Amino acid sequence: MTAPDILLTAFLMGAAGSLHCMGMCGPLALSLPLPQQDVAGRLKGGLLYNAGRITTYTLLGLVLGSFGEMLLQPQWQQGLSIGIGVLVLLYLFGAQKRLDKAGAAARPFLKLRAVLGALF
Secondary structure, X not given: OOHHHHHHHHHHHHHHHHHXXXXXXXXXXXXXXXXXXXXXXXXXXXHHHHHHHHHHHHHHHHHHXXXXXXXXXXXXXXXXXXHHHHHHHHHHHHHHHHHHHHHHHHHHHHHHHHHHHHHO
């Protein structure tokens, strides 16, 4: 994709996402207690609120997008996949040992696990 295509795609995604923001964030922004009673003061407060929100989302997108870009490299993906797989296995084996030590308190959970396991 070329740069104009990427910008157009980003704009269209932002425009589509703004519908959510109008429905969810708009009423929240309108309900903020603003100390100014005049229209100009309330408008200034609303603009400051939304500018802060947009700046925060932009910076978070930049940071997380950069991190995601790094993870898209094959050597990072392979290492991350192996690392997460090892953590899942360690957790599962550790959870089984904890259940074995729990004894009577774990029996209802073990029965439920057996029933759910049979469904799979």
